[in-house]
Amino acid sequence: MPNIHQGGCQCGALRYQFAAPLQDIAHCHCSICRRSTGGIVTTWITVPLASFQWLAGTPQAYASSTTCTRYFCSTCGAHLALLTTLSPESLDVTIATLDHPEQAAADRHIWVQSRLPWLRLDPQLPEEDQENL
Numbered sequence: 001m002p003n004i005h006q007g008g009c010q011c012g013a014l015r016y017q018f019a020a021p022l023q024d025i026a027h028c029h030c031s032i033c034r035r036s037t038g039g040i041v042t043t044w045i046t047v048p049l050a051s052f053q054w055l056a057g058t059p060q061a062y063a064s065s066t067t068c069t070r071y072f073c074s075t076c077g078a079h080l081a082l083l084t085t086l087s088p089e090s091l092d093v094t095i096a097t098l099d100h101p102e103q104a105a106a107d108r109h110i111w112v113q114s115r116l117p118w119l120r121l122d123p124q125l126p127e128e129d130q131e132n133l
Contacts, residue, residue, distance in 0.1 A: 007098040009078035015056035020047040022104045030111035032064050037079045044092040052091050
């Protein structure tokens with residue numbers, strides 16, 4: 001039986017689901033994530049692109065870099081997903097937008113070279129200066 005997980009934006013205009021286990025979850029410390037989400041860290045799960053589908057609504061897309069497109073709600077502004085050409089077979093989904101984010105604990109930190117110096121979060125987890133794809 002597949003692991004089916006659902007989530008959506010704050011206002012409910014966008015809903016999604018994916019069929020994949022809750023693994024490959026990382027706290028991202030890059031400055032682009034900070035600026036695009038307004039948070040000090042963004043926690044992502046990487047899922048196979050083929051397992052993901054939008055159930056309701058059509059997200060707005062924003063090319064935040066030459067390799068990344070971010071998807072967000074045009075009504076409430078929630079940042080839901082990221083597609084990168086560096087890993088075209090997968091999609092990153094924000095853990096905070098899952099219906100049950102408490103089930104999805106991070107397993108590592110990425111882009112720690114950009115971490116805010118005063119932030120201490122899950123210090124027991126392994127760290128990657130960038131992201132090892």
